Amino acid sequence: MQLEFRHLRAVRAISEAGSLSLAAERLHMTQSALSHQVRGLEEQVGIELFVRRVRPLRLSSAGERLLELAERVLPMVEDFVAQMTDCRAGEAGRLSIAIECHACFEWLFPALEQFRQVWPKVDIDIRPGLAFDALDALMDEQVDVVISSDPKETPDICFVPLFTYAPTFVAASQHPLAAKPYIEPEDLRNETLITYPVEKSRLDVFSQFLTPAQIEPHTIRQVELTSMILLLVASGRGVAVLPDWVLQQENFDLATRPLTAKGITRQLFAACRTADVAKDFLQDFFALASNASLHQPKDRR
Amino acid sequence: MQLEFRHLRAVRAISEAGSLSLAAERLHMTQSALSHQVRGLEEQVGIELFVRRVRPLRLSSAGERLLELAERVLPMVEDFVAQMTDCRAGEAGRLSIAIECHACFEWLFPALEQFRQVWPKVDIDIRPGLAFDALDALMDEQVDVVISSDPKETPDICFVPLFTYAPTFVAASQHPLAAKPYIEPEDLRNETLITYPVEKSRLDVFSQFLTPAQIEPHTIRQVELTSMILLLVASGRGVAVLPDWVLQQENFDLATRPLTAKGITRQLFAACRTADVAKDFLQDFFALASNASLHQPKDRR
DNA sequence: GATTATTATGAATTTGATTTATATTAACCC
C-alpha cells in the first residue's frame, strides 16, 4: 500500500473524534474499514501511529507528525477543489493577456483594475514578451487573450473588435510641421521619428503610412515608455506617431495632426479561442476594454 | 474517482517529461494506464488539464494549478516518508521529557544541548506541566521520559538510575545553624524554609526529613527559580534544602550542611517505556544525563 | 502518402479497499 489522501483524512478524523468508530461514522464508512485502513497504514509506515491501550485514542509521536502533514496538505487540496468548482461555474479562471501593441498598457491597466474588482477569483496575467507569435501562444493556451490590431482569419480563434483609433502625428507646437493641417509621408523624410522598440511591421506609422509610400525617416530613435516619448517630442528631439487615445489629454505643449488628409483609422481587436468566447468573465473583459479608450482621460491622473 | 497522490505524481511527471508515454515509463506503468488516469482525472475535475493538440504536451491553466498543488504537496509527503524512514532506522524520533524535580533544569539543559548535537533529527521537548501524573503520561506516549526520584514498580515501564545526590541544607554563612556540623529536623522548627512551589510530598525536605519527624517549619515561602532561592538564602531571608549538585560551585556566601548526622542520599531515575528502552538515542540520553551532575560545575558559567 | 511515434479506447485482469459477520479486547457498573 501507499500513503493516500484517505489516510490523511482518516488520521485527521480519528484525532478529532477520539475513536475509530466515531471517526468511521463521520467518514461515512464502517468501523471495520477504518480499522483495516489504519492497520494497513501502520504496516506501511512501519511505526505505530496510535496508542490503543488508552481511551480516548491518542496519537503516537509518529502519528502526530502524520496529523501535521494532514493539516497542512488537506486544506490545500480542498482549496484546489474549490478553485476547480469556481472554474466550472465560470467564477474563476485565468486571463492571461498578450499585447502586440505597446501603447495599450495605457488603457489596459485601468481596465484590468476594474475587471479585478468584479472578478476577484480570475487571475490576471500580462505577457508582453511573446508578442511575436501571440496567436500560436493563444492556441496552446499559453495565453487566453491577444490584443492586436491585425486580425488574421484563423480556425478556432475569434477576434472581438474593441474600439477604433487614429494613429496621429505629434510634434512640439513650435515644430515646423505643426503648421501643416495634416501630415504626409514625405514630411517625415528629414525628421527624427521616435517609436517603440519593436519591428517596423508592427508599428502603424510604417505599416499604414511610410512603408506603402516607400519613405524612411531620417533617423529612428527607439524609446520604451510612452511618457518618455512625449517628453522627447515636446522638447523638440523628434516627432512621433501615437494612437489618439494617448494624446487626448496631455500637459505638454504638443501639436497633433492627422496622418494624410482624411486621417488613418485602425481598429483594435481582442482575440481569444472560440471555445472560450462565451465565458462571462471574458465577455466582461471585452466590454471593459471597449470602453477603455473613453475612460482613459479621467483615469489618467 | 477522487484526487489522489498518484494524480499529483502523474501531473508532475507529465509536465517534466513533456509526453504521456515518457512520463508513463518514468512512473513504471504503461502508457495506457496513464492515459486512463489522466482521462479519469479530467472527468472528475470537469476541466481539461492538458492541451493535447500540441506537442510537447502542455498544461492548461487548470493543469498548471494542479501542478502547483503537486509541487507543494509532494515534497511534504516525501519529507514525511523520509522522517519515518529515519524513525525506523532509529535516527529520528521524539524525546519528550517530563520532569518531576524542579532543580533538574539546572543539569538538564546543558545535557540536552549536548544531545541535540549528536541526534539532530530527534525532536526534543520538555513538559514541566504534567508532573502530577507523569507516569500515566508516559504510558499514553504523551511523554517519552520521566525524570523522577521515586521509582514505582510499574509494568511496561523501566527506571534507569542516573546519579545519586544529597539533599543538602543551605543557609547564609552568618546564620546560627551554620555553626552546627549537621542539621536535624528540629532545627527547622523556627525557620523560614524556602522551597519550590510544588506539593510537599514531592519535596525531599519534607518526604525524607521533616514529615517522618512530624515537624513543620515556622514559615514556608515558595519560590520558582533556583537562583532566586539562593539569593534569598544568602541574604538571610530563610533557609533551604537543595540537591548538592546545585550548591557545588556557588558564588554566594553560603554555608551548606548535611541533613542528619549521616546525611541523606537520594537517587535520580529516568523512566521510559520498556518498549523504547533499547533505542540508541534514549540510551545516549541516559548516559549524558548520568554524567550531567559532574559536568554541571564547568558548564554553569 | 507512407511511416513512425504518440495517444486513446475496450475488454480482461488484478489489486486492494470496503463490507458483512464475528471474535476479541477494554471499560464500566453494580
Next chain:
DNA sequence: GGGTTAATATAAATCAAATTCATAATAATC
C-alpha cells in the same frame, strides 16, 4: 469480580477501480 456494554480487530466475501493487454485512432515526420 463477574456481567454488561462499547470499542476495536480479524477473516472471508464482495465490490470498485486501477492497471494491463491488445488494438485503434491520431498526430508528426520524412
